[in-house]
Amino acid sequence: MKRAELDFARPRALQAAGPPERRGLERDEVRLLVSTGSTGRGHEHARFRDLPRFLAPGTLLVVNDSATLPASLPARHPSLGPLVANVSTRYGDGLYLVELRRSAAEPGPLPVEIGDGLDIAGLPARLIAPHPGLPRLWFVRVESDLRRAMERTGAPIRYGYLETPYPPIEAYQTLFARTPGSAEMPSAGRPFTPRVVDALRAGGIGIAGLTLHAGVSSHELEADDVEDQILYAEPFAVPERTAEAVTAARREGRPVIAAGTTVVRALESAWDGERVRAAAGFTRLLVHPGRPVRSVDGLLTGLHDPLASHLAMLYAIAPRELVREGYAEAVREKYLWHEFGDSHLLLPGPKSAG
């Protein structure tokens, strides 16, 4: 797939500058675009709380239980001065992958070098190596636990489009958040509320969890061929009971819907060629149309920016026309992009054999 195929015009105004609560909406009152492939229904406009209406009884919804960390820390470099250190991924005690930038609105890469010492949230740190192919990200050694520093002085990672006052970390936690570790909110889960979950359960829809700790969003495609894009790895864990629930649903012909691109990534990373099994580790799997998705039948997600690698995943799950029409519809109907924006349910319908 070519990078250019993932480009489209998204008017600048169509982005959520803050949580829907600031716009007078409940979390589950954001809009829901439902793109249905096989039945000819096309694209329907609804509210997120109407979600249960669009899922057949017996559907298994898989959610990400990763909780979001206040992963943005103040930093200081001896020659560059004050910086922002967005902690993307914890590799081990004192080893992290970190994105350094001058400010929320000014991405790197910065003119730093291997061996440079710097101060992150008051702790001495050292630059170990740039991430191959992604020079904005550095491996950093800190002889201390950055989690504690986050609790003390961290803020949610944010970008230039957010309005002040900036949302507190609580605004970034989903109903399913159990396991802290994401640098950025697994945002597909954000609109879920207890009443939506109750209605789903009442409608005979199962919910199973897994964990994928999302790193900083630097997934804009740069390679001309989507397949050549370099991604950094993210921690994931698919527990046995979730693997079994997915396997049972597939065996019985019940739909499996991923709530979020992170869920697709984790499930596909746990796919052994025949089924999803329990698995854990790090994954940098890029889901694209050249690599068919086997574990899920549909995707509940936000709206993704032009050239985002997640768009390639959408094309791997649904026919191109359905995605393209859906996005045209979302632009026309002024849906809101980004982590606090509106939702999109892609239900491509039964796949043709093979």
Next chain:
Amino acid sequence: MNRTALITGGSQGLGRAVAGFLAAQGYGLLITARGEEDLDAAARELRRHGGPVTALAGDVADPAHRGRLADAARELGRLDVLFNNASTLGVTPLPPLAGYPLDALEQAFRVNVAAPIALVQEVLPLLEASGGLVVNVSSDAALGGYPGWGGYGLTKAALDLASLTLANELGGRGIGVVAVDPGDLRTRMHQDAFPGEDISDRPLPEVTLPFWAWLLEQPRAAVTGRRYRAQADRWEVNV
């Protein structure tokens, strides 16, 4: 005390890239390679990171040299990582197995199989004391059955089995053992396997650094017995 690593084939290519990555993290290093000049140059560069670097030139197939390496490791006081990376392609250009000179095949087994096992034997108490990890560098040639790669591939298949067996034997002592296929890399060894060919499309060894960052931080029990591909899109732990 800082963590330490013994890296064979540490002057160039993959071994040199991993050595730099570990030195930057404050590991004490013990590196070896046959060519003294390259090894000393590597050691000088690695010392710039500020940590201790011991460089001993020699052949890992030579028992006396292995004894010196073990002595040096004991002097460092601990050993967290044994990185068995030194390896020979055997005869180049790569001859078909049906015509492979047998003395050269035996020599390849001495370097690629017996030497890594012998080093494990030599430093076992140190590895046990620090809950160490043995990394045996393998190759897709161990599985592929590629024409011409039989001699080298045989040694790597044997090393894979040695890794798994050692993992099963040593797991109870807190030592991890993994085999890692680093994938095709732009190194002198890879060039030697493809004489005269342009290998500039292969990535530099640094492409594998995220994998090493991940692997070396894992609890040993989570990874022991596994065979990894460093350039794969996922690295799994034992569940």
